[in-house]
Amino acid sequence: EPEVTQTPSHQVTQMGQEVILRCVPISNHLYFYWYRQILGQKVEFLVSFYNNEISEKSEIFDDQFSVERPDGSNFTLKIRSTKLEDSAMYFCASSRTPEVYEQYFGPGTRLTVT
Amino acid sequence: GESVGLHLPTLSVQEGDNSIINCAYSNSASDYFIWYKQESGKGPQFIIDIRSNMDKRQGQRVTVLLNKTVKHLSLQIAATQPGDSAVYFCAENSFSSNTGKLIFGQGTTLQVKP
Numbered sequence: 001e002p003e004v005t006q007t008p009s010h011q012v013t014q015m016g017q018e019v020i021l022r023c024v025p026i027s028n029h030l031y032f033y034w035y036r037q038i039l040g041q042k043v044e045f046l047v048s049f050y051n052n053e054i055s056e057k058s059e060i061f062d063d064q065f066s067v068e069r070p071d072g073s074n075f076t077l078k079i080r081s082t083k084l085e086d087s088a089m090y091f092c093a094s095s096r097t098p099e100v101y102e103q104y105f106g107p108g109t110r111l112t113v114t
Numbered sequence: 115g116e117s118v119g120l121h122l123p124t125l126s127v128q129e130g131d132n133s134i135i136n137c138a139y140s141n142s143a144s145d146y147f148i149w150y151k152q153e154s155g156k157g158p159q160f161i162i163d164i165r166s167n168m169d170k171r172q173g174q175r176v177t178v179l180l181n182k183t184v185k186h187l188s189l190q191i192a193a194t195q196p197g198d199s200a201v202y203f204c205a206e207n208s209f210s211s212n213t214g215k216l217i218f219g220q221g222t223t224l225q226v227k228p
Contacts, residue, residue: 004157033214035218042218043218045215048213048214056213056214058215098213101148101160
């Protein structure tokens with residue numbers, strides 16, 4: 001069964017450093033998403049991406065964040081200058097259509113900012 | 115502001131009993147709801163969905179009930195099994211807004227005692 005994969009599974013970085021979280025969506029999917037989950041809290045929407053541009057973003061997704069689909073298979077989330085409060089689990093999701101019930105989530109990358 | 119929340123953080127049930135997990139939402143524009151299951155170390159997995167023109171939907175061992183009058187959603191799991199142990203989230207979407215953005219609730223941890 002096809003699945004969304006994410007690397008690394010755990011990333012530790014120092015405050016102020018740049019990090020890139022990588023996702024490989026399901027191959028025939030066209031819509032891509034990033035969510036985050038701070039430990040013990042709910043999953044929060046960050047951004048949606050379609051046709052090489054951002055479709056929608058939340059207030060969390062400020063200028064420190066960017067997304068990119070550098071090639072036909074990867075979807076990345078970059079945080080330019082990490083803050084302690086960026087520590088969270090980051091989930092990538094993808095779907096073939098814009099229908100939300102078709103979103104498949106990856107296993108997540110745990111980001112720890114020290 | 116819009117929010118989706120859950121009544122109880124942890125639910126402990128005996129194997130074989132039925133489980134009921136509740137969710138309250140506040141956005142009247144919400145017209146589509148999904149229940150997700152999140153096992154340790156994994157991303158959210160789709161369980162069942164319901165549109166606002168329905169008040170009940172059944173799947174395999176799971177039933178979702180929607181009460182729009184009081185903005186309440188519940189997930190019923192019949193004959194709960196150890197494999198059902200996980201965190202359960204309700205999520206909301208405004209289907210008519212044609213956005214893939216999901217708004218998640220806080221999550222309820224279901225513990226199944228053998």
